[in-house]
Amino acid sequence: MLSQNIIKELTNIVGKDNNILTSKEDLICYSYDATNQKFLPDAVVFPKDAQEISLILKMANFEGFPVVPRGAGSGFSGGSLPVNGGVVISLERMNKILKIDADNLTAVVEPGIVTGDLQAEVEKLGLFYPPDPTSLKFSTIGGNVAENAGGPRAVKYGVTRDYVLGLEVVLPTGEIINTGTETMKGVVGYDLTKLMVGSEGTLGIVTKIILKLIPLPEAVKTMLAVFVDMRDAAETVSKIICSRIIPSTLEFIDRNCIKCVEDYLQIGLPLNVSIRGLPKDADAILLIEVDGDKDLIEKESATIQRICLDNGAKEFRLAKDKKEVKELWKARRAISPSLKKLNPDKINEDIVVPRNKIPDAITGVQDIAKKYELTIANFGHAGDGNIHVNIMIDKSNKDELARAEKAVKEIFKLTIELGGTISGEHGIGISKMPYISMELSPAAIDAMKKIKNVLDPKGILNPGKIFYTERHNEADQGATKARSEAYV
């Protein structure tokens, strides 16, 4: 619990009363993310700039309360959850585009801007910010930077990290630093920008971001290939890449997802290209996009069509106009929420394997689903080997939950054996904390803890995330549990 004095001090820092929330009804709105786990903060503040955040962090060090940065709260690993209470810093008010430099192909933005809004603005100028987490309509650039978010276009364009040139960051102890440059090159000192990107809000609070932009591709073509054998679809992914075409998107969607999204989107999708009206025996589909020079993508889409049909596709559909493209993407973005039709709770893993191991990974996951009698739905950014494995359960069924937990461990073991990684984009947060030692050596984890301890000696910034620390002792865990239970 924060004392009344601390609340008063916080109010002095952020100004008017509506820049701070303390009532339970308000706090509940900031107590959960997409993991659906809930931890009540003691206060939520809405600072307007780095200086205010700096003052809050200095005060937190002095008083010893935790501070947790939050974007839109769409994270899938619990990163924005105040597991030990304290103050949530919402970056909502810091949502401006400060500069778009069309000559030098850069933009400077505040962290709270919604990714899709930034993309729409730069596209008006013929520019392109490619990272496109499927949550782009609501997640923020700050959250994307903290999680190093990726998306369907990562197969061709890379992830958030590849577009961050520099940052303004408030360190856990309150100092404000600038990392990187506004130039395309810059190697002065350690690369703190790369250290901060993907640090899940544990090493600093990002208050400004310098982004690299590229020219908007001239044209895009969107296609759908329907397979009656999941393995054929998975094998086609690497066959397309081996033909030396790098699609801007290469998404895999399995039978369970197809069914859910068909039921979920009852309205308005045209039958000729939508994922409605698919053959009854459709086992998997690939959603493929190529972009660039108009003539080149004509040729590329013809080659992709041939590869798909040669490799067992039963149907191949080409979106004929922008409206159809939009509807296909609407269907793709609806997969995640639609899965709730299978079961109320979702354990969502985002494993990555080398592209040519996708068929083995998906077959392996299906075997694990059978072994533990679970419903698992797979979809994802197969072009870069990233598969979202969704174990659909009812958490109130303790037996099912226990089987799901065993399945998760086996899926991670399989992933690592195939040369992959247990998280491609969602981060560790609290969800994957128990598993990181399956992938990282004790020395690597120790090096990370040392970095954390140097930057945040009092452990006030986003504590209880990524790895267990000395502070994460029994007392802390007890407090965390109590806070979660106090929610209801």
Ligand SMILES: Cc1cc2nc3c(=O)[nH]c(=O)nc-3n(C[C@H](O)[C@H](O)[C@H](O)COP(=O)(O)OP(=O)(O)OC[C@H]3O[C@@H](n4cnc5c(N)ncnc54)[C@H](O)[C@@H]3O)c2cc1C
């Ligand atoms: C339907 C759906 C689809 C999704 N699809 C994708 C996808 O395709 N690819 C993908 O990568 N992710 C995806 N996600 C996950 C999520 O949207 C991303 O992780 C996103 O980057 C989180 O952004 P946010 O603004 O919601 O951040 P939050 O969830 O609020 O926070 C995420 C983490 O970032 C930290 N943080 C937030 N802002 C700052 C800041 N300014 N400075 C420092 N730390 C900060 C938080 O402390 C937390 O640790 C999806 C989520 C949903 C619900």
